[in-house]
Amino acid sequence: MARFGDRRYGPMTELVLGGRSSDEQFGFVNPPVVHGSTVLWSTVADFKAARGRYTYGRRGTPTSEALSDALKQLEGGQHVALAPSGVSAVSLALMTALKSGDHLLMVDTVYEPTRRFCDGMLRRMGVETSYYDASVGAHVSDLMRPNTKAVFVESPGSLTFEVQDVPAIAGAAHARGAAVIMDNTWATPLFFKAHDHGVDLAVSAGTKYLGGHADLMMGWVSANAAHAAALRTTHGALGLCCGPDDMFLALRGLRTLGVRLAHHQAAGLRVARWLQSRPEVARVMHPGLESDPGHALWKRDFTGASGLFAIELEPGSEAALAAFLDELELFGLGYSWGGFESLAIPFDARPMRTASKWAPQGPTVRLHIGLEDVEDLVADLDAGLARYGAVG
Ligand SMILES: *Cc1c(COP(=O)(O)O)cnc(C)c1O
Numbered sequence: 001m002a003r004f005g006d007r008r009y010g011p012m013t014e015l016v017l018g019g020r021s022s023d024e025q026f027g028f029v030n031p032p033v034v035h036g037s038t039v040l041w042s043t044v045a046d047f048k049a050a051r052g053r054y055t056y057g058r059r060g061t062p063t064s065e066a067l068s069d070a071l072k073q074l075e076g077g078q079h080v081a082l083a084p085s086g087v088s089a090v091s092l093a094l095m096t097a098l099k100s101g102d103h104l105l106m107v108d109t110v111y112e113p114t115r116r117f118c119d120g121m122l123r124r125m126g127v128e129t130s131y132y133d134a135s136v137g138a139h140v141s142d143l144m145r146p147n148t149k150a151v152f153v154e155s156p157g158s159l160t161f162e163v164q165d166v167p168a169i170a171g172a173a174h175a176r177g178a179a180v181i182m183d184n185t186w187a188t189p190l191f192f193k194a195h196d197h198g199v200d201l202a203v204s205a206g207t208k209y210l211g212g213h214a215d216l217m218m219g220w221v222s223a224n225a226a227h228a229a230a231l232r233t234t235h236g237a238l239g240l241c242c243g244p245d246d247m248f249l250a251l252r253g254l255r256t257l258g259v260r261l262a263h264h265q266a267a268g269l270r271v272a273r274w275l276q277s278r279p280e281v282a283r284v285m286h287p288g289l290e291s292d293p294g295h296a297l298w299k300r301d302f303t304g305a306s307g308l309f310a311i312e313l314e315p316g317s318e319a320a321l322a323a324f325l326d327e328l329e330l331f332g333l334g335y336s337w338g339g340f341e342s343l344a345i346p347f348d349a350r351p352m353r354t355a356s357k358w359a360p361q362g363p364t365v366r367l368h369i370g371l372e373d374v375e376d377l378v379a380d381l382d383a384g385l386a387r388y389g390a391v392g
Pocket residue numbers: 085086087088090111158183185186205206207208217218219336
């Protein structure tokens with residue numbers, strides 16, 4: 001099998017082929033895992049001209065190239081830069097697009113550590129951030145200032161799952177010369193083609209579905225043609241690189257991303273629909289549900305849903321919430337998501353919202369639906385909600 005160049009296959013085929021090249025793999029199916037810093041030259045002339053495909057481990061290895069090539073194919077962009085975590089990919093994208101004196105428009109429903117980076121580091125570097133309501137759409141142009149150089153979107157929003165009108169926002173931002181950055185972790189580039197919807201710099205936490213097995217920290221940024229050079233330069237200046245074994249795990253995860261996501265989607269929707277029928281549940285926040293306020297936009301722009309969503313319970317005590325969550329047998333209580341296992345965490349988004357209203361009546365819980373049998377997960381939640389109702 002040769003490199004497949006410009007030929008376009010279906011997305012599942014691309015996941016299987018991406019980053020592979022039989023010429024350089026000694027016939028093995030998978031690319032080699034290269035542990036390396038120094039690259040040797042044979043003459044001073046070659047050294048001085050920095051001749052050759054590789055020059056130094058930090059700047060790229062056959063392993064990092066295989067992974068970034070495969071991700072580039074999946075994203076449909078011009079360049080992919082790998083980062084050691086999702087948060088480092090977010091900061092890489094922001095530093096690629098912004099400089100001292102610039103203004104950033106940030107969605108209010110953004111992942112909380114991104115907010116912290118803006119209010120801390122970016123502020124210290126002379127970039128001002130203001131937050132906007134996720135439902136803003138094309139009206140984002142009313143919020144733009146002469147020095148607004150980037151608009152950041154995350155759709156659906158972290159914890160509360162509001163869907164944004166990304167094409168409308170991108171149109172308004174581009175009309176005034178601002179770049180559009182998106183955190184696309186929830187959908188992955190398989191279910192949302194960020195560049196096709198006007199995003200210039202698309203960020204993903206590979207820690208989630210790319211890794212898929214709760215054993216990896218990784219992130220990446222994909223740039224379109226207009227931002228590829230700036231991304232390369234910023235990535236190089238920051239000295240970001242990933243460990244070869246982690247990149248190997250990410251490549252391995254990529255091969256099964258499609259089948260895993262299809263299962264997470266179907267199982268997540270089944271559990272979400274079942275939860276809607278429960279008297280203890282006031283609201284299910286999942287854009288794939290017809291009743292969700294973001295459903296029409298999701299249906300228009302996305303080709304699928306992942307296994308992460310949230311519920312608002314009917315009012316109940318802290319003790320009732322603990323009774324629900326503490327005794328769950330299959331849902332673990334922990335950060336991150338996108339692995340093969342189901343998770344449930346309570347959250348309070350109120351302190352994280354400054355430009356929009358978030359006022360649930362009861363406790364809120366984020367669920368990740370893993371690869372277990374759906375019947376087992378439903379039985380676990382069924383018993384948990386009964387405990388919630390009993391304690392009250
Ligand atoms: C988890 C997450 C990140 C950060 O990824 P890490 O690898 O944990 O740093 C960024 N954005 C979103 C939406 C996430 O869920």
